[in-house]
Amino acid sequence: MKHHTKIVWKKNTSENFTSGKYSRVHKWYFDEGTEIRASSSPKVIPVPMSDPSAVDPEEALLAALSSCHMLFFLSIVSSKKYTIESYEDTVEGIMQKNDNGKISMSEITLNPKTKFSSTNIPSVKEITDMHQLAHSQCYIANSLNSKINIFPN
Incomplete structure (x- = not known):
C-alpha cells in the first residue's frame, strides 16, 4: 500500500x-x-x-501520530459496542539529542480526553486497555523510535 x-x-x-x-x-x-x-x-x-x-514538520508529526492513534481507538471502541461522543487530544513532543547525538523528537505524550454516551461507559481500565491496543496497532507509532506516553482522561 x-x-x-x-x-x-x-x-x-x-x-x-x-x-x-x-x-x-x-x-x-x-x-x-x-x-x-x-x-x-x-x-x-x-x-x-x-x-x-x-504548520511545521514537528507539529505535523505530532498530529499524524495523534490522528492515527485516535482512528484506531475509535475503531476499537466501536467494535466493543461503546458509543463515544467526542475525542480531544493535546499532544506534546520533546525534541532533544538522541543517543547518536542527533536532534530528534525523543518523547511524545498523548493526552486524549474522551466523552462516552451516558448509557454504557467503559471502566478506566477498559479505556486504558483500548488505548494500549490502539497504540500497538497505530502505523505511525510503529514507525517511530520516540518514547510515546499515553495519558487518557
Missing part, C-alpha cells in the same frame, strides 16, 4: 538563497487537492524566514 503527498517550495525572487536568509514557507498537497501552508518551525529557524501561522 503506497501513500503519496507533494511538497512544493519556490525561492522568492528578491531572496539571496546562498546567504541562508530565504523563506522556508512551502505547500503540502494531499489526495484530491487539499493544500496546507507549511514552514520550518520558528523555534528552529527564526521569523521572518519561518511563518509561525503555518
Whole structure:
C-alpha cells in the first residue's frame, strides 16, 4: 500500500538563497487537492524566514501520530459496542539529542480526553486497555523510535 503527498517550495525572487536568509514557507498537497501552508518551525529557524501561522514538520508529526492513534481507538471502541461522543487530544513532543547525538523528537505524550454516551461507559481500565491496543496497532507509532506516553482522561 503506497501513500503519496507533494511538497512544493519556490525561492522568492528578491531572496539571496546562498546567504541562508530565504523563506522556508512551502505547500503540502494531499489526495484530491487539499493544500496546507507549511514552514520550518520558528523555534528552529527564526521569523521572518519561518511563518509561525503555518504548520511545521514537528507539529505535523505530532498530529499524524495523534490522528492515527485516535482512528484506531475509535475503531476499537466501536467494535466493543461503546458509543463515544467526542475525542480531544493535546499532544506534546520533546525534541532533544538522541543517543547518536542527533536532534530528534525523543518523547511524545498523548493526552486524549474522551466523552462516552451516558448509557454504557467503559471502566478506566477498559479505556486504558483500548488505548494500549490502539497504540500497538497505530502505523505511525510503529514507525517511530520516540518514547510515546499515553495519558487518557
